[in-house]
Amino acid sequence: MEKTDTKQNILTLAQEFIQVRGYNAFSYQDISDRLKIQKASIHHHYHSKEDLGAEVMEAARVRFMDWNASLDASLTPSQRLDLFLESLNAWAKQKDRICLTGIFSAEWNTLPPKVKKKVDEFQMIRRQWLVKTLEAGRKSGEFKGGKPVEEQAIFIQSAIQGALQIARLQEKPSHYLAVVEQVKEMVKK
Amino acid sequence: MEKTDTKQNILTLAQEFIQVRGYNAFSYQDISDRLKIQKASIHHHYHSKEDLGAEVMEAARVRFMDWNASLDASLTPSQRLDLFLESLNAWAKQKDRICLTGIFSAEWNTLPPKVKKKVDEFQMIRRQWLVKTLEAGRKSGEFKGGKPVEEQAIFIQSAIQGALQIARLQEKPSHYLAVVEQVKEMVKK
């Protein structure tokens, strides 16, 4: 009971700090203060900050895989894309957060190796998902043709990542929705 | 001679560090080491790190205004947009840098007030420039209509900001160009 709670709470809080302040700008002390446990206790569960960062990404990867697996098989590519874009809106609505890849890619050159690897992996899994969905939509006739799907996937990732950052900066969550609308318009017939 | 050099060198180097590592992840010591001067000497020119960060943005603002003023009056909106997008490609080509707004907006919640203000100002000036250019292009018939120009400008800023981050992460400067192509396709007739 207690045991798994603490470990999970650390992970959840670490993700929050990363999304709100960034990987470099949060410390074990911050977590320690919020959870009312000692710094050394955090080190017991996550040996180093590098490991903690990597675990945050690993958990995000698992959540995305679960989310994908939970999608109804009867959903059209268009509906899948809508759900994908909507899932990120959660961060825009909590106006102090951006997406994980958004902050990690900005801090990229200062990240420890294990974290870099997990971020890259996560990014590629989501890219592949987009590529697969875009291909299916073109085949079904729901989506426009044009640029290679790989490039279109990169474009979508760039736009939504940037949009979340800009929406937070200007305290206008609606900016994210405006970008999403234009992504849909560009992809769909 | 010497005097202005040192002050300018600090500013230039600070911008490099910010674009490469981020605002939180560089220190006066880093600058001190590279320029072979003492930390206290940097404080002489820029009283605090906050001031230095704000000055970096102010210099960027001035450069952008100068760049805009230097544009030939005979250029079409389409040509202006191309030059705008191309100017950011400089960062993609030096593969360890992203744009200033990209890093600052990611670290947003940890930035000191003066820096925040300058970043917001810079972002809005560029947005206005885009809005003006997009409007001119629609009027001249070079650009498509559709979504409000304000929203389209936000979309363009989001896409290029995210693209630079993703291009660096994957060490593929060409990703930025792929996104630029799709921006043009979306805007131009």
Next chain:
DNA sequence: GGTACCCTACCTACTAGTAGGATTGTCGCA
């Protein structure tokens, strides 16, 4: 003689991480 510049030496606060002890719950065995 003043002022701009750069220095040495220092401060306090905070960072990630470690050593080692106290507490707790669980499991095997009598």
Next chain:
DNA sequence: TGCGACAATCCTACTAGTAGGTAGGGTACC
């Protein structure tokens, strides 16, 4: 049921290193 062994968890107390910033002195040029 009761007891000892063990492992998981969390603690206090500490380390070495780095952060931004300051005090105050020396030098060199107008």
